[in-house]
Amino acid sequence: RKEVEQDPGPFNVPEGATVAFNCTYSNSASQSFFWYRQDCRKEPKLLMSVYSSGNEDGRFTAQLNRASQYISLLIRDSKLSDSATYLCVVHRDDKIIFGKGTRLHILP
Amino acid sequence: GAGVSQSPSNKVTEKGKDVELRCDPISGHTALYWYRQSLGQGLEFLIYFQGNSAPDKSGLPSDRFSAERTGGSVSTLTIQRTQQEDSAVYLCASSLNWGDQPQHFGDGTRLSIL
Numbered sequence: 001r002k003e004v005e006q007d008p009g010p011f012n013v014p015e016g017a018t019v020a021f022n023c024t025y026s027n028s029a030s031q032s033f034f035w036y037r038q039d040c041r042k043e044p045k046l047l048m049s050v051y052s053s054g055n056e057d058g059r060f061t062a063q064l065n066r067a068s069q070y071i072s073l074l075i076r077d078s079k080l081s082d083s084a085t086y087l088c089v090v091h092r093d094d095k096i097i098f099g100k101g102t103r104l105h106i107l108p
Numbered sequence: 109g110a111g112v113s114q115s116p117s118n119k120v121t122e123k124g125k126d127v128e129l130r131c132d133p134i135s136g137h138t139a140l141y142w143y144r145q146s147l148g149q150g151l152e153f154l155i156y157f158q159g160n161s162a163p164d165k166s167g168l169p170s171d172r173f174s175a176e177r178t179g180g181s182v183s184t185l186t187i188q189r190t191q192q193e194d195s196a197v198y199l200c201a202s203s204l205n206w207g208d209q210p211q212h213f214g215d216g217t218r219l220s221i222l
Contacts, residue, residue, distance in 0.1 A: 032207070034209055043199060043213035043214065043215060043216060044151065044199075044211075044213055045210070045213070046209055046210030046211065049209060087150065087151070091207055093164075094156070094163050094164040095153055095164070095167065096141065096153045096156070096207075096211075097153060098143070098150045098151035098152075098153065099150055100149060100150035101150055
């Protein structure tokens with residue numbers, strides 16, 4: 001079992017819809033969590049950090065559930081420009097573990 | 109200011125040859141990270157440096173892989189006796205200190221082993 005797992009998708013979602021992804025992690029010692037976005041053939045870029053209290057940045061909301069060991073990303077009012085692969089990232093000790101990513105396609 | 113710079117951007121080499129990949133981090137960033145991304149795969153964390161020190165080398169795929177960083181700046185990732193399974197995009201990132209976000213990624217080196 002991978003330490004960080006994500007549904008690879010693709011999620012095909014009409015523009016304006018709300019979409020949510022989950023990411024599960026297996027090691028309870030994981031310390032901090034992030035969502036990155038990666039466009040096709042580009043480098044990953046930080047989207048947002050994830051906190052237990054939940055945090056919001058515009059149309060994006062991230063949540064951490066330590067008891068169930070998952071993090072989530074919610075995108076409201078999706079835009080065509082949201083089409084990308086979303087990578088879940090976990091810091092643990094001296095390691096940074098990226099999930100394989102969830103592909104999102106926003107349909108016009 | 110300049111971002112993270114990696115060279116070469118593309119490298120094609122024959123199986124069995126050695127290759128050296130270079131990463132020049134953002135000036136002042138003490139932490140430097142190497143990742144590998146294979147086709148259709150996520151980012152595989154290889155190694156990180158805090159200054160010139162790499163506390164944990166267990167992420168390197170085999171003993172053919174080595175990395176060094178001198179002067180707290182440029183890092184090189186060396187792959188000896190390359191194999192076809194080494195073909196991937198090798199990404200370098202840097203941040204102010206270990207674990208700081210965001211990590212700033214370079215454009216990567218696309219390595220192809222024939």
